Amino acid sequence: MVLPTQHLLLIPGRSLHSSPWKNGGGSTREIMIYPEQSDVQHFDWRVSIAAVEQEGNFSQFPDVDRHIMLLSGTSMVLHSDTTQHTLLPYQPYSFPGEASIYATLPHGSTTDFNLMVRRDRAQGTLQAWTEPYSGLLEAGHTLLHCAVGAHEIILGHASHRLEAGDTLWIRQPHEHQQVLKVQPQSTGNCLVYTHIHSLT
Template sequence: MQNHLKQKLQLYTAADFIEQRWKNGRGSTLELAKGSDYAPADVHSWRFSIATLSENGSYSNFAGYQRTQVMLEGDTVQLDFAGAKKIQLHKLTQASFRGDQAVSCSLATTRTATMLNLMTASNYLQHRLEVVSHCGPLVDLSSKVDLLFVYALQEGLTVQVAGHCVRMKSGQLLKIDRVTQSKISLSVSAGKLPDTALAIIIKLFRDH
Protein backbone atom coordinates (compact mmCIF):
# COMPACT_ATOMS: atom_id res chain seq x y z
CA MET A 1 0.00 0.00 0.00
CA GLN A 2 1.34 3.42 -0.90
CA ASN A 3 2.60 5.42 2.08
CA HIS A 4 0.34 8.42 1.48
CA LEU A 5 -2.73 6.16 1.40
CA LYS A 6 -1.61 4.18 4.45
CA GLN A 7 -1.54 7.44 6.40
CA LYS A 8 -5.22 7.96 5.54
CA LEU A 9 -6.34 4.57 6.89
CA GLN A 10 -6.41 3.22 10.44
CA LEU A 11 -7.78 -0.17 11.43
CA TYR A 12 -8.86 -0.62 15.06
CA THR A 13 -8.84 -4.22 16.31
CA ALA A 14 -9.43 -6.01 19.62
CA ALA A 15 -5.85 -5.20 20.62
CA ASP A 16 -6.77 -1.49 20.59
CA PHE A 17 -10.03 -1.74 22.55
CA ILE A 18 -10.10 -0.59 26.18
CA GLU A 19 -12.67 -1.47 28.84
CA GLN A 20 -13.82 1.52 30.89
CA ARG A 21 -16.29 2.06 33.70
CA TRP A 22 -19.43 4.06 32.97
CA LYS A 23 -19.60 7.59 34.32
CA ASN A 24 -22.60 6.60 36.45
CA GLY A 25 -20.69 3.61 37.88
CA ARG A 26 -23.39 1.07 36.94
CA GLY A 27 -21.48 -0.83 34.29
CA SER A 28 -18.64 -0.75 31.81
CA THR A 29 -18.14 -0.06 28.14
CA LEU A 30 -15.61 -1.27 25.59
CA GLU A 31 -14.00 1.77 24.01
CA LEU A 32 -13.14 1.01 20.39
CA ALA A 33 -11.49 4.27 19.40
CA LYS A 34 -11.51 8.02 19.94
CA GLY A 35 -9.85 11.03 18.37
CA SER A 36 -9.44 14.80 18.38
CA ASP A 37 -9.80 15.47 14.65
CA TYR A 38 -10.79 19.09 13.91
CA ALA A 39 -10.72 19.93 17.64
CA PRO A 40 -8.09 20.93 20.23
CA ALA A 41 -5.81 18.08 21.28
CA ASP A 42 -7.45 17.85 24.72
CA VAL A 43 -10.96 17.45 23.28
CA HIS A 44 -12.27 14.11 22.01
CA SER A 45 -14.22 15.17 18.94
CA TRP A 46 -15.40 11.59 18.31
CA ARG A 47 -15.60 8.32 20.25
CA PHE A 48 -16.85 4.81 19.46
CA SER A 49 -17.71 2.25 22.12
CA ILE A 50 -19.68 -0.93 22.73
CA ALA A 51 -22.01 -1.07 25.74
CA THR A 52 -23.72 -4.18 27.10
CA LEU A 53 -27.06 -3.49 28.76
CA SER A 54 -28.13 -6.12 31.28
CA GLU A 55 -30.59 -4.12 33.40
CA ASN A 56 -32.86 -1.10 33.29
CA GLY A 57 -31.24 2.19 34.21
CA SER A 58 -30.33 5.78 33.38
CA TYR A 59 -27.70 6.94 30.91
CA SER A 60 -24.72 9.08 31.89
CA ASN A 61 -24.68 12.79 31.09
CA PHE A 62 -22.36 13.80 28.23
CA ALA A 63 -23.12 17.49 27.82
CA GLY A 64 -21.68 19.01 24.66
CA TYR A 65 -21.91 15.79 22.67
CA GLN A 66 -24.37 14.32 20.18
CA ARG A 67 -24.97 10.60 20.67
CA THR A 68 -26.21 7.80 18.44
CA GLN A 69 -26.83 4.20 19.49
CA VAL A 70 -27.26 1.21 17.19
CA MET A 71 -28.45 -2.07 18.66
CA LEU A 72 -26.14 -4.86 17.53
CA GLU A 73 -27.71 -7.74 19.45
CA GLY A 74 -30.62 -8.24 21.82
CA ASP A 75 -34.36 -7.97 22.16
CA THR A 76 -36.35 -4.74 22.24
CA VAL A 77 -34.90 -1.89 24.30
CA GLN A 78 -37.03 1.17 25.03
CA LEU A 79 -35.41 4.56 25.55
CA ASP A 80 -37.42 6.98 27.67
CA PHE A 81 -36.55 10.67 27.33
CA ALA A 82 -37.84 11.88 30.71
CA GLY A 83 -41.40 11.17 29.60
CA ALA A 84 -41.17 13.54 26.62
CA LYS A 85 -40.87 10.71 24.10
CA LYS A 86 -40.05 7.03 23.89
CA ILE A 87 -38.09 5.15 21.23
CA GLN A 88 -38.01 1.38 20.80
CA LEU A 89 -34.79 -0.09 19.47
CA HIS A 90 -34.55 -3.43 17.67
CA LYS A 91 -31.57 -5.10 16.04
CA LEU A 92 -29.69 -2.68 13.75
CA THR A 93 -32.04 0.23 14.43
CA GLN A 94 -30.69 3.47 15.86
CA ALA A 95 -31.56 6.45 18.03
CA SER A 96 -29.84 9.85 18.16
CA PHE A 97 -30.02 12.35 21.00
CA ARG A 98 -28.09 15.07 22.81
CA GLY A 99 -25.63 13.90 25.41
CA ASP A 100 -27.19 16.08 28.12
CA GLN A 101 -30.69 14.68 27.67
CA ALA A 102 -32.14 12.64 30.52
CA VAL A 103 -32.46 9.14 29.07
CA SER A 104 -33.31 5.83 30.71
CA CYS A 105 -33.52 2.39 29.14
CA SER A 106 -35.85 -0.55 29.73
CA LEU A 107 -35.14 -4.07 28.45
CA ALA A 108 -38.14 -6.04 27.19
CA THR A 109 -36.64 -9.39 28.31
CA THR A 110 -33.82 -10.70 30.48
CA ARG A 111 -31.59 -11.05 27.42
CA THR A 112 -28.70 -8.57 27.40
CA ALA A 113 -28.51 -5.99 24.63
CA THR A 114 -25.32 -4.89 22.89
CA MET A 115 -25.11 -1.32 21.62
CA LEU A 116 -22.68 0.46 19.33
CA ASN A 117 -22.30 4.01 20.66
CA LEU A 118 -20.97 7.02 18.79
CA MET A 119 -20.44 10.43 20.35
CA THR A 120 -19.26 13.55 18.53
CA ALA A 121 -18.47 16.92 20.10
CA SER A 122 -21.26 19.22 18.94
CA ASN A 123 -18.98 22.24 18.52
CA TYR A 124 -16.71 20.43 16.08
CA LEU A 125 -18.37 17.51 14.30
CA GLN A 126 -21.73 16.09 13.32
CA HIS A 127 -22.45 12.52 12.24
CA ARG A 128 -24.74 10.16 10.36
CA LEU A 129 -24.91 6.36 10.52
CA GLU A 130 -26.21 3.92 7.92
CA VAL A 131 -26.50 0.13 7.98
CA VAL A 132 -25.32 -1.27 4.62
CA SER A 133 -26.50 -4.67 3.36
CA HIS A 134 -25.16 -4.69 -0.20
CA CYS A 135 -21.76 -5.26 -1.76
CA GLY A 136 -20.34 -2.73 -4.20
CA PRO A 137 -19.35 0.94 -4.21
CA LEU A 138 -20.48 3.23 -1.43
CA VAL A 139 -22.58 6.10 -2.72
CA ASP A 140 -23.36 9.61 -1.48
CA LEU A 141 -19.82 10.33 -0.29
CA SER A 142 -19.94 14.06 -0.78
CA SER A 143 -17.07 16.46 -0.25
CA LYS A 144 -18.72 17.54 3.01
CA VAL A 145 -17.79 14.22 4.66
CA ASP A 146 -14.54 14.80 6.56
CA LEU A 147 -14.06 11.34 8.09
CA LEU A 148 -15.57 7.99 7.18
CA PHE A 149 -15.69 4.91 9.42
CA VAL A 150 -16.65 1.34 8.58
CA TYR A 151 -17.77 -0.97 11.42
CA ALA A 152 -17.70 -4.58 10.20
CA LEU A 153 -20.74 -6.74 10.93
CA GLN A 154 -19.51 -9.81 9.01
CA GLU A 155 -16.34 -11.87 9.02
CA GLY A 156 -14.20 -11.45 5.94
CA LEU A 157 -15.49 -8.00 5.04
CA THR A 158 -13.16 -6.40 2.52
CA VAL A 159 -13.08 -2.63 2.11
CA GLN A 160 -11.47 -1.48 -1.11
CA VAL A 161 -10.02 2.02 -0.83
CA ALA A 162 -8.55 3.65 -3.94
CA GLY A 163 -7.68 0.22 -5.35
CA HIS A 164 -6.22 -1.20 -2.12
CA CYS A 165 -7.99 -3.82 0.02
CA VAL A 166 -8.38 -3.86 3.79
CA ARG A 167 -9.63 -7.19 5.18
CA MET A 168 -11.71 -6.84 8.34
CA LYS A 169 -13.08 -9.15 11.01
CA SER A 170 -16.51 -8.69 12.54
CA GLY A 171 -16.40 -6.02 15.24
CA GLN A 172 -13.40 -4.15 13.84
CA LEU A 173 -13.48 -0.45 12.95
CA LEU A 174 -11.78 1.22 9.98
CA LYS A 175 -11.12 4.97 9.83
CA ILE A 176 -10.75 6.54 6.38
CA ASP A 177 -9.68 10.09 5.69
CA ARG A 178 -11.96 12.06 3.37
CA VAL A 179 -9.22 12.38 0.73
CA THR A 180 -9.75 8.76 -0.33
CA GLN A 181 -13.51 8.50 0.04
CA SER A 182 -14.46 8.80 -3.63
CA LYS A 183 -13.26 5.23 -4.38
CA ILE A 184 -14.59 2.94 -1.65
CA SER A 185 -16.43 -0.35 -2.08
CA LEU A 186 -17.41 -3.33 0.09
CA SER A 187 -17.25 -7.07 -0.55
CA VAL A 188 -17.26 -10.33 1.43
CA SER A 189 -14.67 -12.96 0.59
CA ALA A 190 -16.71 -15.99 1.68
CA GLY A 191 -19.96 -14.80 0.13
CA LYS A 192 -22.66 -12.77 1.79
CA LEU A 193 -25.27 -14.57 3.86
CA PRO A 194 -28.85 -13.76 2.77
CA ASP A 195 -30.75 -11.08 4.67
CA THR A 196 -27.72 -9.98 6.68
CA ALA A 197 -26.03 -6.61 7.01
CA LEU A 198 -22.41 -6.09 5.97
CA ALA A 199 -21.37 -3.02 7.90
CA ILE A 200 -22.33 0.21 9.58
CA ILE A 201 -21.08 3.25 7.67
CA ILE A 202 -20.44 6.34 9.79
CA LYS A 203 -19.94 9.78 8.25
CA LEU A 204 -18.43 12.61 10.28
CA PHE A 205 -18.49 16.16 8.98
CA ARG A 206 -17.94 19.73 10.06
CA ASP A 207 -20.23 22.70 9.47
CA HIS A 208 -18.78 24.15 6.28
Protein backbone atom coordinates (compact mmCIF):
# COMPACT_ATOMS: atom_id res chain seq x y z
CA MET A 1 0.00 0.00 0.00
CA VAL A 2 1.41 3.40 -1.01
CA LEU A 3 0.39 6.10 1.45
CA PRO A 4 -0.89 9.34 -0.08
CA THR A 5 0.90 12.67 0.16
CA GLN A 6 -2.11 14.07 2.01
CA HIS A 7 -2.89 12.93 5.52
CA LEU A 8 -6.03 10.85 5.00
CA LEU A 9 -6.88 7.54 3.36
CA LEU A 10 -10.11 5.53 3.19
CA ILE A 11 -9.44 1.77 3.21
CA PRO A 12 -12.54 -0.14 2.05
CA GLY A 13 -13.14 -3.42 3.81
CA ARG A 14 -13.60 -5.19 0.47
CA SER A 15 -10.00 -4.28 -0.49
CA LEU A 16 -8.44 -6.27 2.36
CA HIS A 17 -6.79 -9.57 1.45
CA SER A 18 -6.99 -12.61 3.71
CA SER A 19 -3.79 -14.55 4.45
CA PRO A 20 -4.20 -18.02 6.03
CA TRP A 21 -2.00 -18.94 8.98
CA LYS A 22 0.62 -21.64 8.51
CA ASN A 23 -0.91 -23.71 11.31
CA GLY A 24 -4.36 -23.61 9.70
CA GLY A 25 -5.96 -22.12 12.80
CA GLY A 26 -7.23 -18.94 11.17
CA SER A 27 -6.42 -16.06 8.86
CA THR A 28 -5.42 -12.40 8.97
CA ARG A 29 -6.49 -9.37 6.97
CA GLU A 30 -3.94 -6.59 7.26
CA ILE A 31 -5.46 -3.09 7.34
CA MET A 32 -2.22 -1.10 7.46
CA ILE A 33 1.45 -1.51 8.30
CA TYR A 34 3.86 1.37 8.93
CA PRO A 35 6.29 2.28 7.50
CA GLU A 36 4.87 1.13 4.19
CA GLN A 37 6.69 -1.80 2.56
CA SER A 38 7.47 -3.21 6.03
CA ASP A 39 6.86 -6.87 6.83
CA VAL A 40 5.64 -8.59 9.99
CA GLN A 41 9.18 -8.72 11.39
CA HIS A 42 10.08 -5.09 10.67
CA PHE A 43 7.46 -2.44 11.41
CA ASP A 44 6.76 0.48 13.73
CA TRP A 45 3.10 -0.53 13.98
CA ARG A 46 0.58 -2.80 12.34
CA VAL A 47 -3.22 -2.97 12.40
CA SER A 48 -5.08 -6.09 11.30
CA ILE A 49 -8.16 -8.27 11.78
CA ALA A 50 -7.82 -11.97 12.61
CA ALA A 51 -10.40 -14.71 12.12
CA VAL A 52 -9.63 -17.41 14.70
CA GLU A 53 -11.08 -20.82 13.84
CA GLN A 54 -9.41 -23.05 16.42
CA GLU A 55 -7.45 -22.80 19.65
CA GLY A 56 -3.67 -22.53 19.59
CA ASN A 57 -0.56 -20.54 20.40
CA PHE A 58 -0.20 -16.86 19.56
CA SER A 59 2.84 -15.93 17.49
CA GLN A 60 5.45 -14.19 19.62
CA PHE A 61 6.72 -10.70 18.74
CA PRO A 62 9.65 -9.64 20.96
CA ASP A 63 9.86 -5.90 21.79
CA VAL A 64 6.28 -5.35 20.57
CA ASP A 65 3.26 -4.25 22.63
CA ARG A 66 0.05 -5.93 21.52
CA HIS A 67 -3.52 -4.63 21.87
CA ILE A 68 -6.47 -6.87 20.98
CA MET A 69 -10.24 -6.44 20.89
CA LEU A 70 -12.87 -9.08 20.13
CA LEU A 71 -15.17 -8.00 17.28
CA SER A 72 -17.34 -11.10 16.91
CA GLY A 73 -17.87 -14.32 18.79
CA THR A 74 -18.74 -14.76 22.45
CA SER A 75 -15.30 -14.97 24.06
CA MET A 76 -11.65 -15.95 23.75
CA VAL A 77 -9.56 -17.01 26.74
CA LEU A 78 -5.87 -16.09 26.75
CA HIS A 79 -3.69 -18.36 28.89
CA SER A 80 -0.12 -17.48 29.88
CA ASP A 81 2.29 -18.99 32.39
CA THR A 82 1.06 -16.65 35.13
CA THR A 83 -2.39 -15.32 34.17
CA GLN A 84 -5.63 -16.08 32.39
CA HIS A 85 -7.78 -13.40 30.73
CA THR A 86 -11.17 -13.71 29.03
CA LEU A 87 -11.67 -11.44 26.04
CA LEU A 88 -15.24 -10.20 25.63
CA PRO A 89 -16.59 -8.18 22.69
CA TYR A 90 -15.34 -4.58 22.43
CA GLN A 91 -13.20 -4.75 25.58
CA PRO A 92 -9.55 -4.05 24.64
CA TYR A 93 -6.73 -5.97 26.29
CA SER A 94 -2.97 -5.31 26.13
CA PHE A 95 -0.04 -7.67 26.64
CA PRO A 96 3.66 -7.91 25.69
CA GLY A 97 4.32 -9.54 22.33
CA GLU A 98 7.06 -11.78 23.72
CA ALA A 99 4.62 -13.42 26.16
CA SER A 100 3.77 -17.06 25.62
CA ILE A 101 -0.01 -17.04 25.02
CA TYR A 102 -2.33 -19.95 24.31
CA ALA A 103 -5.86 -19.06 23.18
CA THR A 104 -8.95 -21.19 23.72
CA LEU A 105 -12.40 -20.66 22.19
CA PRO A 106 -15.08 -21.79 24.67
CA HIS A 107 -17.94 -20.85 22.34
CA GLY A 108 -16.47 -21.30 18.87
CA SER A 109 -14.69 -19.13 16.33
CA THR A 110 -14.05 -15.41 16.82
CA THR A 111 -12.88 -12.32 14.97
CA ASP A 112 -10.54 -9.85 16.66
CA PHE A 113 -8.99 -6.47 15.95
CA ASN A 114 -5.23 -6.24 16.52
CA LEU A 115 -2.80 -3.37 17.05
CA MET A 116 0.91 -4.19 17.34
CA VAL A 117 3.37 -1.41 18.23
CA ARG A 118 7.15 -1.69 18.50
CA ARG A 119 7.63 -0.25 21.96
CA ASP A 120 10.87 1.66 21.32
CA ARG A 121 9.33 3.44 18.31
CA ALA A 122 5.70 4.16 19.19
CA GLN A 123 2.88 3.89 21.72
CA GLY A 124 -0.66 2.86 20.90
CA THR A 125 -4.18 2.77 22.33
CA LEU A 126 -7.35 0.94 21.34
CA GLN A 127 -10.95 1.86 22.24
CA ALA A 128 -14.49 0.94 21.20
CA TRP A 129 -16.81 3.89 20.50
CA THR A 130 -20.57 3.27 20.50
CA GLU A 131 -21.76 6.86 21.02
CA PRO A 132 -21.36 10.11 19.03
CA TYR A 133 -18.03 11.84 19.58
CA SER A 134 -16.68 15.37 19.10
CA GLY A 135 -13.20 16.55 20.08
CA LEU A 136 -9.78 17.62 18.88
CA LEU A 137 -7.93 15.03 16.83
CA GLU A 138 -4.73 13.90 18.53
CA ALA A 139 -1.40 14.34 16.78
CA GLY A 140 0.00 11.15 15.26
CA HIS A 141 -1.76 8.33 13.44
CA THR A 142 -5.46 7.67 13.96
CA LEU A 143 -7.40 4.78 12.45
CA LEU A 144 -11.18 4.60 12.69
CA HIS A 145 -12.50 1.13 11.87
CA CYS A 146 -16.22 0.62 11.41
CA ALA A 147 -16.88 -2.72 13.11
CA VAL A 148 -20.70 -2.66 13.13
CA GLY A 149 -23.23 -0.48 11.34
CA ALA A 150 -22.24 2.74 9.58
CA HIS A 151 -20.67 6.02 10.73
CA GLU A 152 -20.29 9.52 9.40
CA ILE A 153 -16.84 10.95 10.10
CA ILE A 154 -16.54 14.74 9.92
CA LEU A 155 -13.04 16.19 9.85
CA GLY A 156 -12.78 19.92 9.22
CA HIS A 157 -15.08 20.67 6.30
CA ALA A 158 -14.99 17.12 4.88
CA SER A 159 -17.36 14.26 5.60
CA HIS A 160 -16.64 10.57 5.10
CA ARG A 161 -19.06 7.65 5.44
CA LEU A 162 -17.75 4.36 6.78
CA GLU A 163 -19.66 1.14 6.20
CA ALA A 164 -18.99 -2.02 8.19
CA GLY A 165 -15.43 -3.20 7.47
CA ASP A 166 -14.13 0.19 6.27
CA THR A 167 -11.24 2.02 7.93
CA LEU A 168 -10.24 5.69 7.78
CA TRP A 169 -6.56 6.48 8.40
CA ILE A 170 -5.62 10.02 9.43
CA ARG A 171 -2.14 11.41 10.07
CA GLN A 172 -2.31 14.58 12.15
CA PRO A 173 0.82 16.81 12.26
CA HIS A 174 1.68 18.27 15.67
CA GLU A 175 1.38 21.82 14.39
CA HIS A 176 -2.22 21.35 13.18
CA GLN A 177 -5.48 21.05 15.08
CA GLN A 178 -8.70 19.68 13.65
CA VAL A 179 -12.03 18.79 15.22
CA LEU A 180 -13.08 15.18 14.76
CA LYS A 181 -16.79 14.35 14.87
CA VAL A 182 -18.25 10.85 14.74
CA GLN A 183 -21.95 10.25 14.12
CA PRO A 184 -23.33 6.69 14.24
CA GLN A 185 -25.98 6.24 11.56
CA SER A 186 -28.19 3.82 13.47
CA THR A 187 -28.41 2.02 16.82
CA GLY A 188 -26.11 -0.85 17.71
CA ASN A 189 -23.02 0.62 16.03
CA CYS A 190 -19.38 0.18 17.04
CA LEU A 191 -16.35 2.12 15.83
CA VAL A 192 -12.85 0.95 16.79
CA TYR A 193 -10.63 3.94 17.59
CA THR A 194 -6.89 3.35 17.26
CA HIS A 195 -4.26 5.97 17.99
CA ILE A 196 -0.49 5.65 17.55
CA HIS A 197 2.01 8.20 18.82
CA SER A 198 5.51 7.89 17.31
CA LEU A 199 8.48 8.11 19.70
CA THR A 200 11.11 8.62 16.97
